[in-house]
Amino acid sequence: MMRTNDEILGQFEAALSQMQTPEEPELLYAPIIYSMAGGGKRLRPVLLLIANEAFGGNIDKAMPAALAVEVFHNFTLLHDDIMDNADVRRGKPSVFAKWGENVAILSGDAMLITAYKMLTALDAERLPRVLHIFNDMALEVCEGQQYDMDFESMTVVTVEDYIQMIERKTSALLSGSAMIGATLAGASDDDIKKLYRFATELGLAFQLQDDVLDSFGDEALGKKIGGDILEGKQTYLMVQAMNRASEVEREVLRTTHKNEALSDAEKIATIKALYEKLDVKRAAEQQIELRFERALAVLNTLSIAGERTVRLQEFARNLMGRKK
């Protein structure tokens, strides 16, 4: 019997709780413990372990890599919070807000090194390939963050550039995790390449859905609407809208978030009205469907028996908040 995804998550959390961190210097290591204990959905390690199991891998042997990708992910959040000047992370003070910038920089560095330290517990035979995938993934995440920061000062971003940015910033860590899990199970190059495509498309669908929900989500579900609009952030909706807008509309899209004459609610309403008019919500939803369907379709082309891909399908649906 294959483990359910919840069982896999449970085993990951158990392994994480065993993770040893030195006690001193306290200001170096306490923020690492704080970050890792901060929760989160553990999407990347779970995907890694599901991919590993789909190809008949041993969960215990893959666990160090699962820990490594989760530590890496939390490292990126820690440093991103400095760059974004973000005080809150998962409902608690960010490391940056709690300990200050220098501690956040240095403990983040120690966290990145700790991720690599986890990898040394893998079988020596698989280590070079995993390290290779891990490094490429890690650099892509940095590239994605840099493009995202670059976009802040750009007026018009092309849809292609935006997609390439989120392929790095969001998809790379998912696709790297899936590839590492499969690599550790001895999957073929062809299957590994397919998992890369599965997770890349899924990551895009997930990020685009996140963009849409930020403007059109259900406030009744406790989701705060309009954060991206108020920050003047480049999102799929904004990028598409700017590309479709008239010169006058562009000016509105560009300046509304800093218009001091408007309340927050008015700013959000103004931009959403333009999004509706320019039909960009529907464009985004079409992209989401396309990417999600592509991701699921890739699973059917894997060399393993169909029933072995069930957990990957469940993971994908669950990530997108869908029952089926």
Added chain:
Amino acid sequence: MMRTNDEILGQFEAALSQMQTPEEPELLYAPIIYSMAGGGKRLRPVLLLIANEAFGGNIDKAMPAALAVEVFHNFTLLHDDIMDNADVRRGKPSVFAKWGENVAILSGDAMLITAYKMLTALDAERLPRVLHIFNDMALEVCEGQQYDMDFESMTVVTVEDYIQMIERKTSALLSGSAMIGATLAGASDDDIKKLYRFATELGLAFQLQDDVLDSFGDEALGKKIGGDILEGKQTYLMVQAMNRASEVEREVLRTTHKNEALSDAEKIATIKALYEKLDVKRAAEQQIELRFERALAVLNTLSIAGERTVRLQEFARNLMGRKK
């Protein structure tokens, strides 16, 4: 014939000039190229390659590790400059000053990952051990930097704590480099352990000498004197002086650097007079001799023929600015 240390440096610089870095995103990779081209003495990669050659290793096979330690070293400088608010590095604007903090954080992260990327070019057979040494070394450097920052807000630091801090901040990267070089040449565990001691003692001697020269160096040699004193930095001299001082003298040691009634020259003269009175310069010089002699003595205990250790001796003398 063994290569001279200058020949080794030449080969390292040639390899470094071949290092490939992506062009985009420019703000991620240009700071890496800028840092690596900024010069420096390349002490760590040269030590790695000398240790490798002493044990009969192949310089080309060790080169990726030499590049990795140099990239890592420059990464630490890049992030340290943010934490220390340092505008100048090797006579040029620091990355932090030139591109700002966010770029310095993120390109530093990419640099750390790039160091690991270099390591993947090593023979798979040696990779796990090298990675292990590299990770421990990298974490120790972070620990050293954190202790150094901790000391800034402490009044009295013990000599033992100070030594432990520089063992991490300065020695770890030298000892890690020497160990990696020897490991790649297939040296025995016993010899590797001895090289660790050699480089640890040498690093301590080097850092303590740096501390002494900052207060008692020769201005005629172009060295600017008193920087540590004006910053109120914890150095071996200050730590020893605080431990030997009376309550009244401690107050002077503690407060002079922020005494607005004094000129810089007066501040420096005040502290140096106390250093002389408390005889801490001589204490430092004794420590330097002790550590340096210990380092050289370790070389005589290696299992290889004496003539194979000549370049390591030369490296040590050269580092300390000594003819013999």
